[in-house]
């Protein structure tokens with residue numbers, strides 16, 4: 001009789017903006033911003049997650065604050081590994097001597113082989129024996145409770161911080177999928193650019209995100225937000241009241257790019273699938289989809305029903321949790337690599 005091996009199954013939604021960790025038998029044990037801060041000279045971790053996010057734009061010169069993912073891909077692999085190791089430690093997840101770790105990590109569906117390899121390398125760095133990848137829109141669709149194995153077209157778009165991905169899924173596979181880097185982060189950047197060009201005020205990333213979340217893309221000249229930044233002419237602090245209508249004008253070109261991607265997806269689908277979709281509509285998931293006014297804007301442009309996934313911020317991790325409950329059923333939607 002050999003030594004008992006306890007399998008630890010861990011799901012990771014390694015998002016550009018947020019990282020979520022699921023442990024089978026425990027549930028979701030971590031939900032933190034994908035940010036790490038380190039001492040510049042030693043690379044020792046100062047903080048990760050919420051604490052590190054607060055340091056963006058505020059850290060002393062000897063601390064680096066890093067977002068290891070950009071536009072849905074790992075841009076700083078070593079920091080992504082460091083961040084995840086710290087997250088797993090905080091969530092009390094250690095592979096241990098007598099247990100073997102199995103991981104499922106979600107990646108954007110259009111990710112390159114090099115990026116896939118980076119995520120798999122990362123999984124092994126964490127101590128995985130078996131590492132699976134799952135495409136983000138498929139995980140989101142499963143998490144949203146869509147019947148992906150039926151011979152019916154399911155239409156989903158996940159709008160995160162770094163990517164917006166649309167997919168039509170039928171019979172357990174991607175029939176059509178499209179991706180754009182226009183998502184939450186690009187909207188924040190656009191708001192920063194707008195303040196610079198219109199008001200000669202420099203605002204920070206976190207201020208831009210607050211403006212986006214508070215005002216959205218609704219047509220409402222009376223709804224306002226008091227934004228604070230630095231006057232680019234005098235160099236001094238300056239505040240200004242901005243209306244929802246102004247932010248709408250600034251963000252609409254980006255929203256239209258998301259609509260274009262959705263249309264492109266529909267154009268590529270065949271008529272049977274289109275008739276399924278005109279009945280069942282589009283399901284939205286991901287934090288970026290929560291921007292006020294987006295669902296009605298898309299509904300007007302596409303003329304199909306638009307509904308939200310039950311827990312838009314948790315769709316991907318809930319999907320991974322469902323996969324772990326019945327691995328053999330979902331094996332065909334996973335990419336597997338064994339160490």
Ligand SMILES: Nc1ncnc2c1ncn2[C@@H]1O[C@H](COP(=O)(O)OP(=O)(O)OP(=O)(O)O)[C@@H](O)[C@H]1O
Pocket residue numbers: 014015016017018019071072136159160161162163164183184185209212213285286287288289290291292313
């Ligand atoms: N209520 C809201 N209104 C507008 N935007 C929001 C809201 N809540 C969250 N967001 C935005 O959602 C984005 C994060 O969403 P999410 O956590 O799904 O992304 P992610 O999974 O980390 O990114 P990706 O999947 O692209 O790698 C951020 O850009 C954030 O500003």
Ligand SMILES: [Mg+2]
Pocket residue numbers: 015016136160161286316
């Ligand atoms: Mg995501």
